[in-house]
Amino acid sequence: MTSLTPRNREILKWIQNFVSDENYFPTYREIQDGFKFKSISPVQHHIKTLIKAGLIEGNPKKARTLKLSEEQPDGIPIEGTIAAGSFVDFFPKDTQREFIPSDLFSPQSQGMKRFALRVKGDSMINAHILDNDIVILDQPENPKELKDMTIVAARIKGEDQTTLKRWQRKGKQVELIPENPKYETMKYPIKEVLIEGVYVGVIRDMI
Secondary structure: OOOHHHHHHHHHHHHHHOOOOOOOOOHHHHHHHHOOOOHHHHHHHHHHHHHHHOOEEEOOOOOHOEEEEOOOOOOEEEEEEEEEOOOOOOOOOOOOEEEOOOOOOOOOOOOOEEEEEEEEOOOOOHHHHHHHOEEEOOOOHHHHOOOEEEEOOOOEEEOHHHHHEEEEOOOOOEEEEEOOOEEEEEOEHHEEEEEEEEEEEEEEEEE
């Protein structure tokens, strides 16, 4: 199955909410307006990706023929790679998806709610997260309620790249703090930082 970028996931969630509220699939123009895209082209690109991933069904040239797929992922999906260093692409495109049995962490954490990423880098070694480990993350219900020093997968707004760091808020600024003295703390305005996932646990030497 095709892997998803963070923006793919945002659009899928938006569509799911729209269908739940309106009982029909949105037009491309409605999706464009919802995300303030400058043209229809990005919408078409994301829809084609979601169709390829098996999450939407229908003819991508006719929005009203589209519908959400009933297919559900089998376990916790490994969505791609996350940096433990600088920023790297969150989800590599056109790769085969792997899954972790959901009962390794919680039988109640399946589907879009919980996901996994493979770590690349050593910036979190003092938190016992090593290169090539698999980290399990939950999509946060309310990122504003995050406690300081929580380990998160953070992305800068407008980018499809992310990094694994500790989160600390200082006024209107966020610090993304590594667990390795070789790396410097990253600082951004809070409005520019998006939380893609909150750290749950780690798997090593299993996949």
